[in-house]
Amino acid sequence: MGVSKRILVTGGAGFLGSYLCGRLLAQGHDVICLDNFHTGSLDNIAAYMGSDRFRLVRADVCEPFHAPVDQIFNLACPASPVHYQADPIRTMRTNVIGAMNLLDLATRTGARILQASTSEVYGDPLVHPQPEDYRGHVSITGIRACYDEGKRSAETLFYDYNRCHGTDIRIARIFNTYGPGMRADDGRVVSNFIVQALKGHSLTIYGDGRQTRSFCYRDDLVDGLIRLMNSDQAEPQAINLGNPGEFTMLELAEMVIDLTSSKSRLLFMPLPQDDPAQRRPDISRAQALLDWQPCIALRAGLKETVAYFERALNVVAA
Numbered sequence: 476m477g478v479s480k481r482i483l484v485t486g487g488a489g490f491l492g493s494y495l496c497g498r499l500l501a502q503g504h505d506v507i508c509l510d511n512f513h514t515g516s517l518d519n520i521a522a523y524m525g526s527d528r529f530r531l532v533r534a535d536v537c538e539p540f541h542a543p544v545d546q547i548f549n550l551a552c553p554a555s556p557v558h559y560q561a562d563p564i565r566t567m568r569t570n571v572i573g574a575m576n577l578l579d580l581a582t583r584t585g586a587r588i589l590q591a592s593t594s595e596v597y598g599d600p601l602v603h604p605q606p607e608d609y610r611g612h613v614s615i616t617g618i619r620a621c622y623d624e625g626k627r628s629a630e631t632l633f634y635d636y637n638r639c640h641g642t643d644i645r646i647a648r649i650f651n652t653y654g655p656g657m658r659a660d661d662g663r664v665v666s667n668f669i670v671q672a673l674k675g676h677s678l679t680i681y682g683d684g685r686q687t688r689s690f691c692y693r694d695d696l697v698d699g700l701i702r703l704m705n706s707d708q709a710e711p712q713a714i715n716l717g718n719p720g721e722f723t724m725l726e727l728a729e730m731v732i733d734l735t736s737s738k739s740r741l742l743f744m745p746l747p748q749d750d751p752a753q754r755r756p757d758i759s760r761a762q763a764l765l766d767w768q769p770c771i772a773l774r775a776g777l778k779e780t781v782a783y784f785e786r787a788l789n790v791v792a793a
């Protein structure tokens with residue numbers, strides 16, 4: 476184990492943030508989890524509350540925060556379209572004002588700061604798979620723009636703080652990530668399908684279900700985030716983190732029905748506005764610079780996630 480660091484995780488009570496806090500504590504670091512509990516929950520971090528190396532700060536990243544820290548992981552932002560679209564102005568504020576507050580903190584303390592950016596910066600991509608130098612095809616005014624443009628603005632701020640103040644930055648562009656710890660009412664496709672299948676409800680397919688996504692298991696993703704944070708970079712470079720395996724939503728639904736032995740049917744519903752038709756990361760940069768690639772296949776990761784939801788919902792698969 477390396478030297479113990481003081482690490483701030485914003486959004487630390489959320490799906491990915493809480494797992495990240497656990498990994499950092501296990502590595503011997505002191506962790507401050509800052510969260511406003513918009514989509515996060517105390518349950519996610521209950522296991523760490525007894526540790527004297529864990530501190531919870533109930534706060535909003537839109538307010539300035541002061542603490543001597545060595546590293547900052549900025550994960551604060553609802554990630555599910557349902558939740559980030561519920562209050563789009565708040566989503567934009569979290570992304571922009573939140574990023575500025577944390578960049579100010581990093582600049583003052585000399586901490587390295589990592590931004591949890593997203594594949595959404597590529598919008599509904601015209602280049603496939605998506606490499607980091609693709610500039611994207613993003614609606615400025617649609618219902619996803621509060622998140623997509625918010626995250627793009629945050630990346631811009633990160634680069635400008637680096638150029639203007641020498642702030643030590645890292646940017647991870649995260650592709651769809653799933654796993655144990657997601658909320659049953661998160662609204663994203665993997666949790667929706669599993670919860671629906673376990674309850675015997677119809678699986679809601681938006682559009683014709685032929686749109687594709689690439690799903691990365693939580694543990695693989697968080698491993699990539701920690702590697703990126705601790706990597707050397709002469710010049711800032713955004714890095715895609717995701718699993719290049721690409722599936723249609725129909726294939727995903729079939730796999731979930733199979734793994735849960737569910738009798739659920741498919742219910743086709745309208746495709747939401749600006750829903751990307753295809754998405755798959757080009758991860759050659761992560762492979763070359765971080766020696767990272769995901770090792771958990773979709774079926775294996777779904778099995779773990781189904782087992783988690785069976786426990787969480789207190790149901791046994793039929």
Ligand code: NAD
Nearest residue numbers: 486488489490491511513514515535536550552554649652
């Ligand atoms: P999540 O919604 O489970 O977690 C987000 C956390 O941020 C929650 O605990 C929430 O309460 C907190 N939060 C929201 N607004 C805040 C604010 N203003 N101040 C303080 N805390 C705030 O989502 P997640 O899947 O864990 O995603 C974590 C991060 O990773 C997000 O920034 C998201 O955009 C990014 N990301 C996730 C994915 C994915 O597939 N999971 C993909 C791309 C990017």
Ligand code: UDP
Nearest residue numbers: 556662663664665667679680681686724750
């Ligand atoms: N989707 C679906 N049924 C659902 C939820 C989502 O068919 O119950 C589709 C959605 O339209 C999108 C894909 O699944 O094409 C991934 O959606 P999600 O909200 O998980 O993430 P994002 O669209 O941000 O990639």
